[in-house]
Amino acid sequence: xxxxxxxxxxxxxxxxxxxxxxxxxxxxxxxxxxxxxxxxxxxxxxxxxxxxxxxxxxxxxxxxxxxxxxxxxxx
Amino acid sequence: xxxxxxxxxxxxxxxxxxxxxxxxxxxxxxxxxxxxxxxxxxxxxxxxxxxxxxxxxxxxxxxxxxxxxxxxxxxxxxxxxxxxxxxxxxxxxxxxxxxxxxxxxxxxxxxxxxxxxxxxxxxxxxxxxxxxxxxxxxxxxxxxxxxx
Numbered sequence: 001x002x003x004x005x006x007x008x009x010x011x012x013x014x015x016x017x018x019x020x021x022x023x024x025x026x027x028x029x030x031x032x033x034x035x036x037x038x039x040x041x042x043x044x045x046x047x048x049x050x051x052x053x054x055x056x057x058x059x060x061x062x063x064x065x066x067x068x069x070x071x072x073x074x075x
Numbered sequence: 076x077x078x079x080x081x082x083x084x085x086x087x088x089x090x091x092x093x094x095x096x097x098x099x100x101x102x103x104x105x106x107x108x109x110x111x112x113x114x115x116x117x118x119x120x121x122x123x124x125x126x127x128x129x130x131x132x133x134x135x136x137x138x139x140x141x142x143x144x145x146x147x148x149x150x151x152x153x154x155x156x157x158x159x160x161x162x163x164x165x166x167x168x169x170x171x172x173x174x175x176x177x178x179x180x181x182x183x184x185x186x187x188x189x190x191x192x193x194x195x196x197x198x199x200x201x202x203x204x205x206x207x208x209x210x211x212x213x214x215x216x217x218x219x220x221x222x223x
Contacts, residue, residue, distance in 0.1 A: 031158040034077045034219070038160060043222020047159055 006045040008066045010036065013058050028057040078145060078153055079161070079219045082138075087212035089137045093130050094205045101125070105194075119197040126201070164218045172211035179203015 014020040022036040029036070030053060038044040039054075046054070046066075055065045101122055106114045142153050157165070183199040 032154040032156075032161070034079055034154070035158050035160040037077065038222055041222065044160055050159060 005068055006066055007042060007069070008039060008054075010054065010065065011040050013060070013065060017058060025054070025057055029053040077219065078151070079164075080216060081145065082141065083212050083216035083219060085137065085141050086134070087209060087216065089134060090130075090205070090208045090212060093133045094126075094208075097126055097129060115193065119193075122197075123201065160223075163223055164215055167218055167223065168211045168214035171214040172207040175210045176203050176207035179206065 010025070014022070014025060022033045022040075026033045026036045029050060031050060035044065035046075035050075039046060051062055051066055055062045058065060104118070106112075106118055145151070145153055154161075179199055180203060183196045183203065186195045186199055187193075
C-alpha cells in the first residue's frame, strides 16, 4: 500500500536455509502461510513479537532479517 | 489466490445472493393496506429476525461447502487459526462495516425526522445492514490482496 517501510530478507533466507517452504516457516513462527506471503511481498509489517519469532526460526538476529527504509526486498 | 481471498469472495457473493433472494421472496408480502399499524411493525420485525436466522444458517452451510471444495480442489487444509494479520484485517473490516451501518442508522433516523413513513426508515436500516456486510467482505478482500 506504499506505506510499509519495514522490509525483510525472508525469501532469500528461506532459500539459504535448505529451501525452506513458506508453510514450514509459517509453522515455526506460528502464523498462516498467507502472512508469510504478505511479508515477502512487503504488504505487511509484522508485530515485534512475530519479527522476533521469524528471526528465531532462522537463528539470526532481528536486524539481519528485517530492515527499515523500503517496501521491497533489497536483494 | 489464497484461502482468505477466496473465502472473502465467497462470503461477498453469498451475502448478495441471500439478501436478494430473501428480499424477492419476502418483500411482496408487505401489507400495503395497513399503514403504520402493528401489522406493518410485525412484518418488519419478522423480516429482520428471519433474515438474520436465514443469513447465519446459509453462511454456515456455505462455509462448510466452501471448505470441502477448497480441500478437494487444492489438496490443502484451510488455516485452523487466525493469526495477527487475520485479526488486524478483521478489525479493519469491522471498523469499515460499522461506519457504514452507523451512517445508515443516522439516515434512517433522519428519514423519521423528515416525516417519512416508517417503511422508509426500515428499508434504510435493512439496506445499511446489507451494505455494511458487503463493505466488511470487500474490506477483507482488499486488505488480503493489497496488504495493510
